[in-house]
Amino acid sequence: xxxxxxxxxxxxxxxxGALLLAAGVTFALSVLGFLLGALFGAVAAGGxxxxxxxxxxxxxxxxxxxxxxxxxxxIYLLYYGGSIALTEIGKFFGSxxxxxxxxxxxxxxxxxxxxxxxxxxxxxxxxxxxxxxxxEASKALGLSRFQSLRLVIVPQLMRHALxxxxxxxxxxxxxxxxxxxxxxVELMRQSQIGAGSMREPFVFYIAxxxxxFLIAAVTGSVFRYGEARAWRGxxxx
Amino acid sequence: xxxxxxxxxxxxxxxxxxPLTLQLAGLSIGxxxxxxxxxxxxxxxxxxxxxxxxxxxxxxxxxxxxxxxIFLIYYGLGQFxxxxxxxxxxxxxxxxYWCAIIALSxxxxxxxxxxxxxxxxxxxxxxxxxxxxxxxxxxxxxxLVVLPLALRQAIPSYSNEIILMVKGTSLASIVTxxxxxxxxxxxISQTYRAVEVFVAAGAIYLTINFTIISALNALETWLTPYRxxx
Numbered sequence: 001x002x003x004x005x006x007x008x009x010x011x012x013x014x015x016x017g018a019l020l021l022a023a024g025v026t027f028a029l030s031v032l033g034f035l036l037g038a039l040f041g042a043v044a045a046g047g048x049x050x051x052x053x054x055x056x057x058x059x060x061x062x063x064x065x066x067x068x069x070x071x072x073x074x075i076y077l078l079y080y081g082g083s084i085a086l087t088e089i090g091k092f093f094g095s096x097x098x099x100x101x102x103x104x105x106x107x108x109x110x111x112x113x114x115x116x117x118x119x120x121x122x123x124x125x126x127x128x129x130x131x132x133x134x135x136e137a138s139k140a141l142g143l144s145r146f147q148s149l150r151l152v153i154v155p156q157l158m159r160h161a162l163x164x165x166x167x168x169x170x171x172x173x174x175x176x177x178x179x180x181x182x183x184x185v186e187l188m189r190q191s192q193i194g195a196g197s198m199r200e201p202f203v204f205y206i207a208x209x210x211x212x213f214l215i216a217a218v219t220g221s222v223f224r225y226g227e228a229r230a231w232r233g234x235x236x237x
Numbered sequence: 238x239x240x241x242x243x244x245x246x247x248x249x250x251x252x253x254x255x256p257l258t259l260q261l262a263g264l265s266i267g268x269x270x271x272x273x274x275x276x277x278x279x280x281x282x283x284x285x286x287x288x289x290x291x292x293x294x295x296x297x298x299x300x301x302x303x304x305x306x307i308f309l310i311y312y313g314l315g316q317f318x319x320x321x322x323x324x325x326x327x328x329x330x331x332x333x334y335w336c337a338i339i340a341l342s343x344x345x346x347x348x349x350x351x352x353x354x355x356x357x358x359x360x361x362x363x364x365x366x367x368x369x370x371x372x373x374x375x376x377x378x379x380x381l382v383v384l385p386l387a388l389r390q391a392i393p394s395y396s397n398e399i400i401l402m403v404k405g406t407s408l409a410s411i412v413t414x415x416x417x418x419x420x421x422x423x424x425i426s427q428t429y430r431a432v433e434v435f436v437a438a439g440a441i442y443l444t445i446n447f448t449i450i451s452a453l454n455a456l457e458t459w460l461t462p463y464r465x466x467x
Contacts, residue, residue, distance in 0.1 A: 068400070068446045069439040070407035072418050081431035170300075177302035181411065188304060201312035209301040209309065216300045 004203050007194075015194045015204070022190030023211045029104065029186055030176045033111025034169055040116025045123035059120065066117035071175055075110045079182040082106060100183075107179035107186075115172045122164035127153070129160040159230045166223035173216055187211055243433055247424055251438050254417040259445070261334075261406040261416060265341035266399055272342065273349030278379075280354055291350070298347035304408055306344055311336035311412050337409040345402050352398060356391035357383060389460045396453040400446050417441055 010016035047059030066074060082101040090099045130153055138148035180189035191208035195201035276295070279287050298306065314321065314330045321327040329335045360383050368378040410419030421438035425431045 064443070065439060068404075068443045069435075070404040070418050070442060072407045072410070073421060073435060073438055073442070076418075076422055076425055077431050077435040080425045080429075081435070084429050084431060174302040177304045178408075180304070188302065191305075192308070195312065200316065201308070202314070202316045205305055205309040205313045209297070209305045212302055212305060213297065213300040 004200075007198055007200060007203055008207055015190075015198070015207075018190055019187065019194070019204075019207055019211065022185060022187045023215065025104075025185065026173075026176050026187040026212075027215060029107050029179060029184070030111065030169075030173045032108045033176065034115055034172045036108055036112030037115030037119050037168070037172070040112055041119025041123055044116060044120035045127065048120060048124050049127060063117045063120055066114050071110075071114050072178055072181065074114055075106075075178055075182060078110050078113070079103075079106050103179070103182050103184035106182060107176070107184050110179065111172055111175060114175060115168055118168045118171065119165065122161050122168060123157070125164065126157045126159075126161035130156050159234075162223065162227045162230055166220065166227070169219065169223065170216055173212065173219070177212070240433065243428075243430065244437055247428075247434060248437050250424060251417055251420055251434075251441060254415055254420040255441065257409075257414060257416040258403075258406050258418075261337060261341065261409055261414070262403045262445075265338050265345060265406070266402050268338070268342040269345030269349055269402070270395075272346035273353055276346060276350035277353035277357055280350075281357060295347045295350060298344050299351075303340065303344050303405055304411065307337060307340040307408055307412060310340045333409070333412040333414055337406075337412060337414060341402060341405055341409075344405065345398060348398050348401075349395065352391050352394045353387065356387040356394075359390055360386045389457065392453055392457045392460075396450055399449055399453070403442065403445055403449070 006014060008014060008016045008019070010020070044059040044062050047055035048063070050056050050059075079101055083099060086099045086101060087097075090097075134152055134156060135148065138152040143151065176186060177188040180186060180192065183189070185193070187208050191204040195204035198204070276291050280291055282288075310330070311333055314336075318327060321330055329339075364382055364386070365378060368382045373381065406416060407418035409416055410422060413419075415423070417438055421434050424434045428434070
């Protein structure tokens with residue numbers, strides 16, 4: 001028991017500090033990936049809602065592929081595909097050897113692409129939940145398409161989107177552990193390093209699980225608070 | 238530009254991992270469903286001693302990454318080898334195959350139990366009261382009224398969970414099991430052709446998922462003949 005406490009302590013000889021730092025990397029990776037995913041998701045939702053065939057098909061294909069294929073496979077595609085391309089470019093300029101893609105940026109991109117596919121569905125559903133009268137009213141007020149989106153539709157859409165976005169966020173946080181396979185030292189990878197070096201896998205993976213759980217719990221309550229705020233002043237069934 | 242010969246070459250290799258992927262998915266979805274149903278039913282009685290541990294189990298498995306769960310069971314429990322050998326469970330926790338199945342089953346049981354709990358609670362109260370007015374026992378009510386309605390109601394949400402599990406089996410490759418994703422990764426590092434391998438392996442997963450979704454949609458329609466679907 002004292003051994004365990006010593007291993008996980010923050011001070012000298014303890015892994016607590018490294019694990020907390022790695023949890024910070026996990027959090028930053030997840031937040032940035034989620035935000036990038038919001039961008040991809042919004043564009044894809046726009047495509048899905050478009051009456052033209054091409055954007056609608058492209059957006060549908062994007063959603064089908066990245067929600068249907070294992071996230072691990074997507075991560076391998078981006079990392080190896082990107083690195084192979086980069087190595088070719090490197091060869092052209094006379095460098096030999098394998099050039100790896102920066103792992104943090106690749107992780108953010110991977111999470112962005114995957115979560116974007118899920119977020120697109122959330123935004124699309126939320127858009128359709130906004131009352132048609134709101135669109136007509138903003139048109140009657142003489143707002144341009146962009147103005148009506150920004151001032152009238154999106155604020156109301158977010159109300160409907162928040163619960164779904166909360167679910168996607170939880171998915172993102174847990175998915176971020178997969179980025180460890182390309183060597184980024186986030187919480188999962190740091191626990192593996194610790195487990196290997198101290199020969200105490202149980203302690204390290206329990207610690208990692210606890211930290212993931214805490215991040216999920218705290219951020220989950222932030223989403224719930226946001227939801228309550230978004231619905232303030234509304235009679236909510 | 239597209240090298241068909243290369244696809245012809247890699248697809249059989251990738252397909253050799255398909256039986257393992259399907260086994261992992263099938264076994265863990267099956268075991269997970271049985272567990273999920275038990276957990277959902279156990280919570281109906283509102284016994285504190287029963288509900289509280291189940292809720293904690295569900296919260297833990299839903300709140301932590303599947304990869305951590307697999308590592309905890311495979312590497313973490315490996316630390317307790319003497320104890321596991323003493324209770325005769327070492328053969329189970331020694332094999333990455335069984336560890337992956339245990340982790341996947343427990344994970345999907347946690348998510349599935351929440352889906353089924355919601356579906357069971359969604360069965361109109363009046364039907365349960367009517368059943369008891371008919372003189373049905375609790376077990377009869379469950380078997381003849383509550384479960385048929387609840388399970389049918391749960392199909393759309395549960396099919397999402399099944400897709401997530403099929404995708405989840407790919408994590409088994411990290412504990413050395415060469416299923417489709419594991420083979421794909423090997424092929425990428427051998428051939429340096431990430432895009433082609435992704436397309437081929439992705440097509441295999443999309444086919445599995447499409448088949449499952451179509452089958453469950455058909456099941457739902459078959460179970461709801463009176464409801465004309467839009």
